[in-house]
Amino acid sequence: MRRDKHFNVDLDKDPNFVNGEVTILSPKKQNSKSKKIIESQKIAKENRYGKKVYIESYGCQMNFSDSEIVASILSKQGFKNTDKISSADLVLINTCSIRDKAEKTVRNRLHHFNSFKEKNRSLKIGIMGCMAERLKEKLLEEEKIVDLVVGPDAYKDFPKLLEEIEKDREAINVILSKEETYGDINPVRINSNGVGAFVSIMRGCDNMCTFCVVPYTRGRERSRDPKSILKEINQLSKEDYKEVTLLGQNVDSYLWFGGGPKKDFKKASLLQRKTAVDFSKLLGLVASEHPKMRIRFSTSNPQDMSINVIKTMSKYENICNHIHLPVQSGSNSVLEKMNRKHTREEYIELIDKIKEIIPGCGISHDMIAGFPDEKEKDHKETLSLMEYVKYDFGFMFSYSERPGTPAARKMNDNVPEEIKKRRLQEIISLQQLHSRYHSDLMVGKKVCVLIEKSSKRSDEFWSGRTSQNNVVVFPKENYSVGDFVDVVIKEATSATLKGNAVAISPNI
Numbered sequence: 001m002r003r004d005k006h007f008n009v010d011l012d013k014d015p016n017f018v019n020g021e022v023t024i025l026s027p028k029k030q031n032s033k034s035k036k037i038i039e040s041q042k043i044a045k046e047n048r049y050g051k052k053v054y055i056e057s058y059g060c061q062m063n064f065s066d067s068e069i070v071a072s073i074l075s076k077q078g079f080k081n082t083d084k085i086s087s088a089d090l091v092l093i094n095t096c097s098i099r100d101k102a103e104k105t106v107r108n109r110l111h112h113f114n115s116f117k118e119k120n121r122s123l124k125i126g127i128m129g130c131m132a133e134r135l136k137e138k139l140l141e142e143e144k145i146v147d148l149v150v151g152p153d154a155y156k157d158f159p160k161l162l163e164e165i166e167k168d169r170e171a172i173n174v175i176l177s178k179e180e181t182y183g184d185i186n187p188v189r190i191n192s193n194g195v196g197a198f199v200s201i202m203r204g205c206d207n208m209c210t211f212c213v214v215p216y217t218r219g220r221e222r223s224r225d226p227k228s229i230l231k232e233i234n235q236l237s238k239e240d241y242k243e244v245t246l247l248g249q250n251v252d253s254y255l256w257f258g259g260g261p262k263k264d265f266k267k268a269s270l271l272q273r274k275t276a277v278d279f280s281k282l283l284g285l286v287a288s289e290h291p292k293m294r295i296r297f298s299t300s301n302p303q304d305m306s307i308n309v310i311k312t313m314s315k316y317e318n319i320c321n322h323i324h325l326p327v328q329s330g331s332n333s334v335l336e337k338m339n340r341k342h343t344r345e346e347y348i349e350l351i352d353k354i355k356e357i358i359p360g361c362g363i364s365h366d367m368i369a370g371f372p373d374e375k376e377k378d379h380k381e382t383l384s385l386m387e388y389v390k391y392d393f394g395f396m397f398s399y400s401e402r403p404g405t406p407a408a409r410k411m412n413d414n415v416p417e418e419i420k421k422r423r424l425q426e427i428i429s430l431q432q433l434h435s436r437y438h439s440d441l442m443v444g445k446k447v448c449v450l451i452e453k454s455s456k457r458s459d460e461f462w463s464g465r466t467s468q469n470n471v472v473v474f475p476k477e478n479y480s481v482g483d484f485v486d487v488v489i490k491e492a493t494s495a496t497l498k499g500n501a502v503a504i505s506p507n508i
């Protein structure tokens with residue numbers, strides 16, 4: 001049962017609940033009630049003058065992007081961002097549920113925040129994101145220091161939730177929406193280097209991979225109005241940002257036909273179908289409007305990636321030559337149990353097309369070791385797929401059973417921990433060899449690098465990335481953050497290229 005504590009109504013049973021708002025039927029009453037709400041929120045905002053919020057984010061890039069949306073909503077409520085917990089009045093942690101370890105990390109951080117709450121009794125602590133959505137009220141019961149729980153689709157409810165916690169009452173809203181895309185919110189960039197920004201283009205996921213908690217924590221797939229996406233990128237361009245990453249759990253499935261869940265496209269009118277914007281169109285629109293900006297995107301799902309997207313990438317120089325294409329396993333039997341809607345052969349066909357249309361395209365992956373019933377033969381097929389593709393890099397995980405997912409409900413987590421560990425290590429070792437192979441090929445070559453920040457190892461070196469997403473470090477000389485620079489590569493490790501700058505690059 002979903003319960004909105006501050007209204008104390010069972011929202012599943014409330015026919016008046018729309019998108020995180022409880023509406024009142026009588027228009028007359030509604031008017032006076034909304035006026036009162038607006039008035040009380042105005043006073044609350046004035047009282048918050050000078051208050052500070054500290055936001056910490058975990059998990060996928062979407063979470064980091066969501067934190068910027070929340071920072072924007074809170075700035076309208078009078079809050080300023082701080083990067084110091086000790087000076088915060090409100091601490092928010094944007095959480096990830098993808099693996100058990102991610103949730104444990106958040107629980108440990110909450111213990112750490114407790115020491116601040118002991119020193120400052122008026123400090124409020126809130127949990128946002130996927131863990132908030134997965135655990136709901138349980139979080140308030142289990143973690144006594146938590147005042148506020150907000151799911152990924154309920155951030156616009158912050159004004160009301162804040163009023164509750166300011167009255168020392170716990171507040172929760174974990175309602176998932178079929179419409180919300182936050183397209184009307186202009187994010188406040190947090191910890192930004194002023195060079196690259198995330199732009200969320202869609203929310204939710206309809207893929208229902210059996211291992212994955214995302215459809216349950218982020219809801220149905222819906223796309224954001226391309227006009228609002230372009231408006232956000234225009235603003236970033238005016239602020240001199242040089243790179244945008246278009247974000248979604250499954251960007252290739254992007255489809256704008258006037259709003260609402262993607263599953264409703266089958267009910268769309270002829271006009272809606274004719275004027276619909278898919279991902280290849282969106283990519284082309286963004287790239288052509290901003291030829292001086294680099295465009296990246298993440299994440300792609302093999303079954304949804306179209307040849308049109310690959311062709312659009314090859315058409316525009318400013319779309320980076322890198323595709324993150326999670327496969328999860330090289331075995332058809334495991335892919336089927338994972339409900340990945342592609343086979344090993346179809347994946348290979350797609351990889352071949354990418355290599356044919358965009359020679360030298362960087363390709364990365366996500367891989368899971370030790371999914372239920374994974375046999376040694378399946379694992380060997382994963383390694384042989386990796387040998388075939390020779391990925392530039394990858395994110396590799398040991399299977400972690402997530403409560404409520406189809407895999408948890410219907411399968412046994414029956415690969416022993418030490419076997420999962422050994423298989424994962426073999427996958428990681430092979431990836432390191434392939435990353436090193438790609439890096440070595442770069443030695444002696446000239447590459448265009450967008451400077452992002454000082455290198456972690458030395459303040460005398462810049463760190464930036466190539467179009468293929470290789471990290472390159474080189475002496476700073478007179479170059480600046482945000483410059484596109486031609487760099488000749490002198491040395492390579494599996495993760496980093498080292499070189500010397502030649503000149504400002506005519507390319508991007």
Ligand code: SAM
Pocket residue numbers: 060098099205209211212213214249250299300301326328366367368397398399400401402
């Ligand atoms: N939407 C993307 C996809 O599925 O292709 C990314 C989803 S998730 C945020 C990122 C990665 O976490 C997945 O690609 C998968 O490799 C990994 N992952 C998801 N659920 C997992 C689980 N239960 N155990 C281990 N790894 C998991």
